[in-house]
Amino acid sequence: MIVTVVPNPALDKTIVLPHFSLGRIHRAGEVIIQAGGKGFNVARALHTLGAQGLVIGPVGGYAGKHLLALAREEGLQVDMEEVAAELRTCLTVVDPAADYCLTEIYEQGAPLTRAEWDAVVRRVTSALTQAAFLVISGSFPPGVPEDALLMLLRQARAASVPVFLDTHGAQLPAALAYHPALLKVNQFEAGELLGYPLADSLQALEGAAELQRRGVREVVISLGKAGVVGCTAEGQRFGWTAPAVPALSSTGSGDCLLGGIAAGLMRGQGLIQSARLGVAAGAANTLQIGAGRLYLSDIERLLPVVKAISLGG
Numbered sequence: 001m002i003v004t005v006v007p008n009p010a011l012d013k014t015i016v017l018p019h020f021s022l023g024r025i026h027r028a029g030e031v032i033i034q035a036g037g038k039g040f041n042v043a044r045a046l047h048t049l050g051a052q053g054l055v056i057g058p059v060g061g062y063a064g065k066h067l068l069a070l071a072r073e074e075g076l077q078v079d080m081e082e083v084a085a086e087l088r089t090c091l092t093v094v095d096p097a098a099d100y101c102l103t104e105i106y107e108q109g110a111p112l113t114r115a116e117w118d119a120v121v122r123r124v125t126s127a128l129t130q131a132a133f134l135v136i137s138g139s140f141p142p143g144v145p146e147d148a149l150l151m152l153l154r155q156a157r158a159a160s161v162p163v164f165l166d167t168h169g170a171q172l173p174a175a176l177a178y179h180p181a182l183l184k185v186n187q188f189e190a191g192e193l194l195g196y197p198l199a200d201s202l203q204a205l206e207g208a209a210e211l212q213r214r215g216v217r218e219v220v221i222s223l224g225k226a227g228v229v230g231c232t233a234e235g236q237r238f239g240w241t242a243p244a245v246p247a248l249s250s251t252g253s254g255d256c257l258l259g260g261i262a263a264g265l266m267r268g269q270g271l272i273q274s275a276r277l278g279v280a281a282g283a284a285n286t287l288q289i290g291a292g293r294l295y296l297s298d299i300e301r302l303l304p305v306v307k308a309i310s311l312g313g
């Protein structure tokens with residue numbers, strides 16, 4: 001089983017709004033509401049690919065009850081800690097009249113108490129006994145201890161469960177010393193972590209190798225429409241192009257990439273083939289409006305057209 005921690009879940013609301021512009025009243029067309037927070041998109045990709053997953057995180061208020069109902073309707077297995085604060089909303093406006101331009105407004109989330117975070121960590125700790133991997137995905141809400149991420153990493157280390165990390169923020173540099181099995185970040189997050197920008201695939205590859213030197217076992221850096229590059233634990237460098245598709249919305253594609261990688265690793269494929277599956281899952285996600293919505297048939301159709309990036313030399 002793959003346990004995914006969603007430290008800061010959300011109700012994801014996607015509004016389809018042609019001719020969206022600032023300073024006007026709009027009457028929205030289609031509205032899609034989903035269980036959100038990056039880890040839910042990871043869980044959806046795992047579910048689509050037939051991997052068993054469990055999502056753990058804090059959830060509160062009326063919106064929290066709504067999230068739980070939505071997650072269960074989708075068949076996602078959850079073990080959420082009920083907290084006092086109302087769940088946040090992450091809003092995305094998609095404008096089909098402007099080439100499906102996305103405007104995203106993410107609430108930061110209401111603060112958790114220390115006791116609430118400790119209770120989330122206890123749930124994770126007990127689930128680790130059945131976990132093949134622990135995925136930690138997305139932001140942390142305000143109010144959690146400064147070492148909230150490290151608390152999870154310590155529990156995973158004690159249980160000898162490999163960690164796949166896709167988060168951002170102040171705690172990430174210290175997390176590298178815990179030797180996560182996999183770090184999946186986009187090129188901007190990787191640049192932030194390293195302290196210098198990564199402008200192209202070759203620079204991203206060098207960046208991935210440097211992140212390995214800082215403690216991570218394997219690294220995948222996403223380059224958006226250009227695909228991904230990465231380094232395996234054995235020092236093999238690789239890259240996959242993203243297939244050209246008629247994309248409607250990229251929200252959650254990075255999460256589906258991670259879900260695809262985790263599903264591939266769970267099947268016993270190495271990182272290189274797992275990343276290829278991840279790229280196909282990320283591309284499949286762009287074919288639907290909404291976050292982390294993808295079909296197995298699209299992943300299977302796209303997988304053969306994910307091609308290796310020529311890395312020169």
Ligand SMILES: O=P(O)(O)OC[C@@]1(O)O[C@H](CO)[C@@H](O)[C@@H]1O
Binds near residue numbers: 012038139254
């Ligand atoms: O604030 P975070 O946790 O970093 O991002 C959360 C989130 O906005 O990102 C996803 C897309 O990746 C949305 O589904 C989700 O609600």
